Amino acid sequence: MSAAAKDDTKENANDISGHAPHAIASPLHLQTPEKPYLDSNELIINMGPQHPATHGVLRVILRLDGEKVLGTECVIGYLHRGVEKIAENRTYAMFNPYVDRMDYVAAVSNGLGYCEAVEKLLNVEAPPRADYIRVILTELNRMASHQLWLGTHALDIGAMTPLFYTFRDREEILKIFEKYCGARLTTHAFRIGGCLYETYAGFEKDVQNFLTFVAPKIDEYEELLTTNRIWLERTKNVGVISGEDCVALGVTGPVLRASGVKWDLRKAQPYAAYSKFDFEIPTGENGDTYDRYLVRMEEMRQSLRIIEQAVNSIPEGPIMAKVPKVIKPPVGEIYHSIEAPKGELGYFIVSDGSTQPYRVRVRPPSFVNLQALDRMVRGLLVADVIAVIGTIDIVLGEVDR
Amino acid sequence: MNPGLHQALIAVDTTSIGPGMAPVATPFFFYLLSGLAIAGGFLVSTRRNPVHCALALIVTLIAVANLYLMLYAPFVAAVQIMVYAGGIMVLFLFVIMLVSIERASRDRRFNRFWPVGLATACGLMALFVSAFVKGRALFPDRMIAIPEGSNTQQVASMLYGEAGRMGQYTFAFEIASLLLLVAILGAVIMTKKKI
Amino acid sequence: MPNFIMSYLGSTVTPGEAGNQFWALVYVLIIFAGVSLAVVAMNWFERKALAHFQIRLGPMRVGPHGLLQPIADALKLMLKEDIIPAEADQFVFWVAPLIGLLAAFTVYIVIPFGPSQAVSDMNIGVLFMLGVLSLGVLGIVVAGWASNSHYPLMGALRSSAQMVSYEVAMGLAVVSAVLMTSMRTGTGTLSMIGIVESQQQQGVWFIFKFFPLGFVAFVCFVIAMIAETNRAPFDMAEAESELTAGYHTEYSGLRWSLFMLAEYAAMIAVSSIAVTLWLGGWLRPFPNLLHAPAWDFIFSLFPSLTFGALAAVAVVGAMRMPAHSYFQVQRIGLAVFAALLGLIALFLLVIAIAGRSSDATVAARLCEGIDCVYWFVLKVSLFMYLFIWCRATWPRYRFDQLMRVGWKVLLPITLVVLILTAIVGVIVS
């Protein structure tokens, strides 16, 4: 591409981002893996914020040599709503629905993390029945999140059909949510201290029906993709990242496990009722896109196992612990993290003893995992960038908050 | 050549090829196609933007291919369209997009020596005109029929030979294939960044 | 005047060969209208078939079972504002869709729908069609460049590289089929009609000739033809998730629909070529084996039976419409459509009976013509289904993998097949 066109892009990039001057120049300061011959072939393009494959409003500035990626820079913040600041002006209970809007694909997990963090701060424990309900809904939500990931990831790589299959099955999960709490996506299912709603009549039966319904469907997805030659070519050895790199970058979740690190908070520091269930942590070996795919597929099956055990052994009893009407935690701070579908979701809450948190800081898995993008796509092609963005499984609501 | 004989030759020509094969409205299509070809050629040497030049050249190439068809050379016409318009011109467009065009479209169109070049071309044209005027007798008006239906077979037998014999041009044909191979290698080596 | 019009009917050569300009023009118009109609039908069929692959219904609202959806879409696209980006090269932007369209439609001149149902039978037919098809890439390249935008330019560069590469494999596969035409007679032919006739003479479709050589060449051609028309899984040029829409990102409205028209016309064209070269073109199954007037009559019934079956499907659809008053219009519409199909079936039936039973030249020729066109179109529609099937099943290749498949897999295979075909041909004859 010509020098003139490149200059145009640079200017446009600056106009849109509106960064301070030193930040503006950064795309050109990206490290190059090898010395360029001459820059006559370099091309800088903006992928996003309006691009069908960036899962929302992610903007990736790509520096290309032909089709080869020399470097990337993610520009985020197009969906920034100031969730953490909002928390400082809301009571603890009032802030609860806001967290659902971060990772809106896995809203139940977000709520669980927040409720448990505040419970720790208050020093209360949810009753066992509430814990079991929480596990069932959270694992259902993990299924839903992975299904949505699979559909969109396959669509990014060009396979249209799995999207509709996964959406058909995800619909059943959303129906259960709707019957339980009236909402499908941003559920606000849990309250601080337990659950607000008792399970509806036939809840167990619905869940068990879903389990028998969905198990063969997972095989169906795998049939479409796992041994598909083109799928293998597009995903094997694409976006490889080593376990050490993952740990160094703070990457968690399936991405970390696919690189061979057996780290799952449900086992490492069990919360809710997870210590009572028997399940495996699937890990990969190569840390490539295909392994991440396999790990997530296996996680869906493990989720089914957990749900089955939980539904079969759900205890009777109260669903709400004794929590004061006005929540006023003692002065102090707490960090509590759970294993969300995308990785470690942590809440750091500082209390000054009033009804409102002094500071809430969220550690969103998508945001941290996204930082590995550049490491994964250097030297690959443009099409691989799409595949890698899909495989990291980001939700921009959570990245930008 | 007297006009009567001339007419007779033309008449013989069309009948020998058969009633179905004779092109219709020959003069009209000839003038249309040659007009297109020359207009395209003019645009190639005058347009500022290389992509416009390439499009004009494609028009010229297709018009010339149709002129070949009118000359009963369908195989050459097909080769012209396949190799020139479908292959070489795509290569040209590819290269135009790789190298700077924005700058080229702002730059001066002609080089420093353009008056000299133009004068030379005018001289050449004068030469052609004088040759056509004085040497009219060299180019008889006759057109000898070439069977169109077996054109491809005949060209093939000249290139490959038939019935186990080498054709007249088989050796040249092999050399040409070697030339192409060398050209491919040369182009690859030339454009590779690291060999 | 009637004599002038009727002069060609009863002839057994193409209008181009008969030197009949009037009928050549009529054939051109018929083909133009037919291909446009086929593209519209293909549009509806692709959306419905793809939808049913993906457990959804597809268009259902505009007309019964969305039958009028393509027309509504065409209207919408035609009425849309014609946007030319300010920085685009106006003239080139304007002319680019026309180049692709012209290239796609010009190919149909040599495609034989029957022994005399072609505009012209050029003796360089195969070369002509390869050459003209390769012109389609110019429209794409020029469109990508004229948009003056990054994604279209990348799409254009990708597709030019892709189409030029796959043309090589495609050409070699075609050459091996052309080589097969020379097996019995000693001299082969490049004429499309000649190729089908030599399949009839040799008594075998070239897909089964020298099994598996013909079959391998055919498969290579099918892969190359999917790549050549920029369809999934080779839709690099317009990879939606990577390059937004590739070379036609900046196009909208009528111009965009011209690109789509060109793409679908090219799909039908390359399928026709595959059918002609390997699947016996217009020949019905077993033309030599089941050669008797009775068999001729039975096979002549197929067109009317097909339309009758379609009419029956439409009738069942109309009866299964929900009883709600909202569906009353749709029910009537579908019934009318069924009646239309039934009428066509009846018409074809009458022609088949009249053509096969009497000696009236015009009726017999019409009947034969309809038979040929029917078998040809049937084979081509199978290819259309194949295109949709591929699109629903496979992910997209990456660009370097695509080039690798083209140069390192297809090219050597077609070369080897070509050489083996020549060797086997020499040994056999």
Place this chain on the structure above:
Amino acid sequence: MVPITTIHYLVVAAALFVLGVIGVLTRRNVVIVLMSIELILNAVNLNLVAFSRMWGRLDGQVFAIFIVVDAAAEAAVGLGILIAFFRNKDTINVDEIDLLKW
């Protein structure tokens, strides 16, 4: 109307040839110079095919095919050199390509 004979084709070919020569000698952009060379080759081809028709022999057509092959080779190598040059000097103007070594 005057019947079309060989001389007509020769005149067209001469016109194309002269236009090609003008392009080669006066344009700055090397890509366009190469295109003009293609124009010249086409003019020659047209002559050859017209003569082949005039004499009723196919040698002219065979020569035309060889010239097309030649043009393909020339375009490939020429454009290859052009790209290599552009990469090193960032220009494709004949005025600025005036050193044998850099």
